[in-house]
Amino acid sequence: MRRPQFSGASTADRRPGWRGSRSQTADERLLRHYAELLTGREAAKELRLFGLAPLIGRRWEELTARQAGEREAAVLRAEGEKLLPGLLLAALGVLLLVPLALPGFSALASGSFAFLFLAAARLTGLLPGLLKQAAAMRRLQLRWEDYRSYLELAAAPAETALAKAAMGEAGRREERRQLVPDAAGIGFPGRGAGDGDGEKQSNGDGTSRSVGEQPEAVPGLAAQALTFRYPGAAADTLREINLTIQPGCRAAVVGENGSGKSTLVKVLTGLYPPTAGDVAWVTADRGRIPVTAGDGRASAVFQDFTRLYLTLRETVALGDPAALETDSRLRGALAAAGSRYADEELGLMLGPPFGGVEPSGGEWQKLATARSHLGGAPFVFYDEPTAALDPRAEKEAFELFLRMAEGRSALLVTHRLGAARLADLIFVLADGRLVEQGSHEELLKANGLYRQMFALQAAWYE
Structure with missing residues (x-):
């Protein structure tokens, strides 16, 4: 420097x-x-x-x-x-x-x-x-x-650093006063920072709500003739996809590498606008609402989730800044995600360059999961969140995701068909097209691509 x-x-x-x-x-x-x-x-x-x-x-x-x-x-x-x-x-x-x-x-x-x-x-x-x-x-x-x-x-x-955290949040803040910016010195937007209570987010249908206030109904998701092409590309990545996820349904998307699974998630969450067709939330009280990124109806845990080098409190609270000063909500989200930091001081700094701890890869994922679920978004996406985990940790992660998806709609993207069989509905992608859909049992009976992939993966464990 x-x-x-x-x-x-x-x-x-x-x-x-x-x-x-x-x-x-x-x-x-x-x-x-x-x-x-x-x-x-x-x-x-x-x-x-x-x-x-x-x-x-x-x-x-x-x-x-x-x-x-x-x-x-x-x-x-x-x-x-x-x-x-x-x-x-x-x-x-x-x-x-x-x-x-x-x-x-x-x-x-x-x-x-x-x-x-x-x-x-x-x-x-x-x-x-x-x-x-x-x-x-x-x-x-x-x-x-x-x-x-x-x-x-x-x-x-x-x-x-965990032992240092036992000093208490106030003591730790004083200890690193010259090392990291104090949350009191730099306002963290949200409740307690003086500017969060009045912030509004759009519901996507012309109405608005306060930050942290979630839509009242668990929505479904529907895509019609959904097509997407990356700028400058010669061919479509997604082609004429039609799918419907009913409210409360736990769905999964599977397919070989390059089939368009991650791109589909980005379009369904509103991160990428479709080239053609449309994607909308389906609710009983408001009908069809166009999907917009950041409208509060969706949260996600991505394969390449972001590692936020802030305090433990801030890292989790970014999922819902209104909960910044609500310790019970933050600890509840950490506990629900199975994080070892659930009982630690929320002022614990993350990142050795800032005088803090470096969580393991699995712990970072749990922090991302806690952040994702803190706001209580009614639709959750999991984009291959266990790709880098060992089999035992992967099994625990899938069980955790299923528990945290209770009472919500959920879409899991995975190449592990053993996890997909736990879903209520499975979508099979190939070359950017939706080629099959149904439950695990239905797809096995169909004797199509899903059955072939399932048999290939099962052969490794025989």
């Missing part, structure tokens, strides 16, 4: 730049993380689906403004402290004129006056060099203090 530089040679001039650089290191890391979230491809799905871009953008703006203020204050302090060497030089100049005012100056030998003048001039010339050397020594001292702290950290017995 580029450190702020301050001109001049005085010790006072150098110290603010060095200390300012150290105090802003973690802020710079957070700014880069926020920028990656806002501009990176990986986080785009969740930011759009949960409507997080304005929230993350606001935090980036507030942190940038705070950094600018700190740098300005450091420059002003440095410029003010540089006055001291100038005052010393001016004082020496005045001292040179003192002999002229003495009553006996006329009796003072010219050689003695010349000696005094040259000595004062030499001292004046040496002063900037002395101050420069003092500044260099101070910089070396600061670097040595950093190095010594690192050696002491490496030699100390390992102390986990």
Whole structure:
């Protein structure tokens, strides 16, 4: 990271730049993380689906403004402290004129006056060099203090961040006050931040609701003649797909690699607009409502879910910022997702670069699951969320997803047909087309592509 530089040679001039650089290191890391979230491809799905871009953008703006203020204050302090060497030089100049005012100056030998003048001039010339050397020594001292702290950290017995979290959220916040931005210093949009209670989201049908207030009916989902082609592509990725998922149904989409499963999820959630055809929510009370990303009716756990390096509280609360200060809801979501952090302090920081812990891949997925389900969206999507898990963890994850989907509509995308058999309805994709649909038993009896894929996978376990 580029450190702020301050001109001049005085010790006072150098110290603010060095200390300012150290105090802003973690802020710079957070700014880069926020920028990656806002501009990176990986986080785009969740930011759009949960409507997080304005929230993350606001935090980036507030942190940038705070950094600018700190740098300005450091420059002003440095410029003010540089006055001291100038005052010393001016004082020496005045001292040179003192002999002229003495009553006996006329009796003072010219050689003695010349000696005094040259000595004062030499001292004046040496002063900037002395101050420069003092500044260099101070910089070396600061670097040595950093190095010594690192050696002491490496030699100390390992102390986990979870143990540090036992200090309590308030104590931990004070401990890392210079390391990470305080939630009180940078407003986190949502309840408790002063601007969340009045925020509205569109329902997609001309009405609106407060953030955190979910649509009242569990919707189904219907696609008619759904076609999608990526910009610049020569062929359609999805072709004339017609499907209906009834309210409360747990459906699954299966198919070989490249069949269009993940693209279908992006279109069904409103992340990608269809090239032709339409996709809509189907509710008993409002009829057909066009699907819009971020309308609050859908949540998702993606295969490449976003790792949010924030506090545990904020990482989960981004699923519903209105729950930021409601510990019971946050802990309930963590417990429902089976996270080991359900009983830890919610102020626990995530990410070693920010002085926090690094959850395992499975724990990150559970945090993403807790975030996805916090807002209680009535339709949940699972886009191959267990692709990187071992068989035991995969089985536990599928059981968890089924429990958390109770009372909701759900769509699971997977290439593991053993999990798909748990669904009420299975859609089979091939080359971007919907070629089969039905229950597991019905598809086996049909003796089509699903049965072939099921037999191939089953052969590995015989």
